[in-house]
Amino acid sequence: MRRTIALTLSSTRDLLSGNNEMGNVALSRVLNILTGLLFNILGFGVLIGIWYGVSILTDNALPTPVATFAVLWEMIKDPFYDYGPNDKGIGLQLASSIVRVFTGFTLGAVFAIPMGLLIGASSFCKKMFYPIIQVLKPVSPLAWFPIGLVVFESAGIATIFIIFITSLWPTLINTAFGVASIPQDHKNVAKAFGFSTWKYLTKVLLPYSFPHIITGLRLSIGVAWLVIVAGEMLSGGLGIGFFVWDSWNALSLEKVISAILIIGIVGLLLDKGFSWIEKKVTYES
Amino acid sequence: MISIQNIEISFNTPRGKFTAVKDINLDIAQGEIVSIIGHSGCGKSTILNAISGMLFPTKGKVLLNNSEVKGPGPDRGIVFQNYSLLPWLTVEENVYQAVDAALAGKPTSEKHELVAKYLRMVNLWEHREKYPKQISGGMKQRTAIARAFAIDPSVLLLDEPFGALDALTKGSLHIELLKMWNLTQQSKTIVMVTHDIEEAIFLSDRIVVMNNGPAATIREIEEVNLPRPRNKKEIVNLEEYKIIRERLLNLLMDKVEIDEKDFYKEKAA
Numbered sequence: 225m226r227r228t229i230a231l232t233l234s235s236t237r238d239l240l241s242g243n244n245e246m247g248n249v250a251l252s253r254v255l256n257i258l259t260g261l262l263f264n265i266l267g268f269g270v271l272i273g274i275w276y277g278v279s280i281l282t283d284n285a286l287p288t289p290v291a292t293f294a295v296l297w298e299m300i301k302d303p304f305y306d307y308g309p310n311d312k313g314i315g316l317q318l319a320s321s322i323v324r325v326f327t328g329f330t331l332g333a334v335f336a337i338p339m340g341l342l343i344g345a346s347s348f349c350k351k352m353f354y355p356i357i358q359v360l361k362p363v364s365p366l367a368w369f370p371i372g373l374v375v376f377e378s379a380g381i382a383t384i385f386i387i388f389i390t391s392l393w394p395t396l397i398n399t400a401f402g403v404a405s406i407p408q409d410h411k412n413v414a415k416a417f418g419f420s421t422w423k424y425l426t427k428v429l430l431p432y433s434f435p436h437i438i439t440g441l442r443l444s445i446g447v448a449w450l451v452i453v454a455g456e457m458l459s460g461g462l463g464i465g466f467f468v469w470d471s472w473n474a475l476s477l478e479k480v481i482s483a484i485l486i487i488g489i490v491g492l493l494l495d496k497g498f499s500w501i502e503k504k505v506t507y508e509s
Numbered sequence: 510m511i512s513i514q515n516i517e518i519s520f521n522t523p524r525g526k527f528t529a530v531k532d533i534n535l536d537i538a539q540g541e542i543v544s545i546i547g548h549s550g551c552g553k554s555t556i557l558n559a560i561s562g563m564l565f566p567t568k569g570k571v572l573l574n575n576s577e578v579k580g581p582g583p584d585r586g587i588v589f590q591n592y593s594l595l596p597w598l599t600v601e602e603n604v605y606q607a608v609d610a611a612l613a614g615k616p617t618s619e620k621h622e623l624v625a626k627y628l629r630m631v632n633l634w635e636h637r638e639k640y641p642k643q644i645s646g647g648m649k650q651r652t653a654i655a656r657a658f659a660i661d662p663s664v665l666l667l668d669e670p671f672g673a674l675d676a677l678t679k680g681s682l683h684i685e686l687l688k689m690w691n692l693t694q695q696s697k698t699i700v701m702v703t704h705d706i707e708e709a710i711f712l713s714d715r716i717v718v719m720n721n722g723p724a725a726t727i728r729e730i731e732e733v734n735l736p737r738p739r740n741k742k743e744i745v746n747l748e749e750y751k752i753i754r755e756r757l758l759n760l761l762m763d764k765v766e767i768d769e770k771d772f773y774k775e776k777a778a
Contacts, residue, residue, distance in 0.1 A: 409589065409591060409593040410593070410595060412563065412587075412589065412593060413589070413593045413594075413595065413607070414610075415563060415581055416561065416563065416581050416585075416587045416589075417581075417583075417606075417607040417610045417611050417656075417660065418581060418582065418583060418610050418611055418613075419606075419610045420610065420613075423606065423609070423610055427595065427598070427606050428595065431595070431597040431598075432597075507596050507597045507640070507642070
């Protein structure tokens with residue numbers, strides 16, 4: 225196996241030494257991706273090896289990778305089955321969680337962005353609201369759950385509420401930071417040429433803060449995705465968090481681990497998506 | 510015309526009051542080009558900011574066409590030291606947004622025509638779609654100059670406009686600036702802050718030499734009676750040019766000479 229890889233590497237290198245320069249660039253890019261992939265596979269290989277070791281040591285109390293992947297395959301083969309309220313496919317569970325996360329996250333952004341702009345732009349607002357932010361930010365999301373239950377009288381809405389309240393802070397703080405760090409040069413231009421408030425807002429303040437806001441949103445969606453699992457464990461019903469808890473109660477650790485893998489991959493995709501937007505909106509000065 | 514009347518500008522700092530400049534009196538006629546020259550930190554830019562209205566004098570006042578300066582206005586165009594273009598706007602948009610803000614009453618089509626006219630004047634029309642990061646420092650500063658001229662101000666304020674540019678680019682931008690000044694019938698007053706003696710002589714009618722700060726004052730005002738149009742290569746051979754250059758060097762460089770004498774003394778010993 226290793227020898228074949230080495231062989232392919234060396235033959236690719238031979239190709240690289242050819243004269244076709246455009247082809248060379250494309251080839252070396254492909255080569256880079258391939259070696260990157262190779263390292264990724266190596267890393268996961270180590271992880272699976274350790275996992276296997278622990279399975280053997282615990283006498284299969286922790287299911288082996290093989291057993292787990294078999295269950296995972298069963299799960300993703302038919303993701304959208306629906307056999308009543310307590311037995312739904314992983315796709316439906318995931319969809320329900322994603323809808324909940326995006327609802328809470330969007331509500332959070334709608335509140336956090338204007339609030340961040342305000343706090344960043346006015347030292348008065350900063351003095352007034354910053355202490356509140358500092359006190360509320362470190363509170364564990366689950367601590368908000370009872371309050372959500374009392375106010376909204378619904379576990380589903382309470383889950384959205386805790387997503388909302390925990391995904392607020394990164395966006396709020398990043399937006400405020402972005403606005404507060406607008407360089408004096410840009411402000412001077414606006415002042416010297418007599419920009420109206422509207423022009424200042426749309427041509428200076430928002431374009432400058434936009435990348436900061438997107439960074440905040442990226443961090444927020446990450447937090448929201450972290451919180452949803454815990455939230456749904458409390459709220460029950462439907463969702464990937466509930467699925468983890470339900471599988472644990474049914475003593476199916478294979479399902480729990482499969483769910484963990486799925487949660488991780490979805491989290492990664494969300495992060496990649498926002499990173500992509502982040503790159504799109506970042507300008508160079 | 511501009512009349513600076515006995516101004517003093519101080520700032521409140523954590524360590525108490527800091528006076529940047531004081532006892533500044535200066536009258537500048539319409540169409541005159543005046544340079545303010547001095548060492549770093551002598552308050553050159555502070556005076557410029559008082560004319561632009563970005564700063565208010567602690568004492569005294571600045572009159573512009575007989576009315577007191579109470580803030581920035583479209584009658585003054587500013588070219589900043591570090592170009593100060595907005596990086597998310599194209600060259601054309603950078604100029605347009607300034608024109609749109611400063612000349613808010615004019616119809617849109619007329620504003621676009623103005624932008625086109627001035628971008629052509631600085632030879633940037635072909636590059637109008639580019640963003641600041643895609644053009645050179647010289648082109649950035651030409652954009653900034655076009656932006657300042659495009660609002661058709663009666664006064665242009667230039668804060669070390671060519672300081673960050675290499676000598677060749679600097680030279681061509683000097684010509685560019687004078688070209689713009691000629692195209693507007695030499696009617697615009699230009700006040701420029703610089704620390705470049707040759708640049709000051711080449712461009713100015715008068716050169717204001719500052720003392721070192723803090724609490725800097727005007728040390729001397731030199732008249733530059735070189736005929737216009739000036740040719741960079743030719744004026745350096747004129748007797749008048751040499752005299753002015755020598756005088757300015759003496760006013761600004763006395764410290765350096767003392768150091769050198771000490772150096773030679775040490776060597777001899």
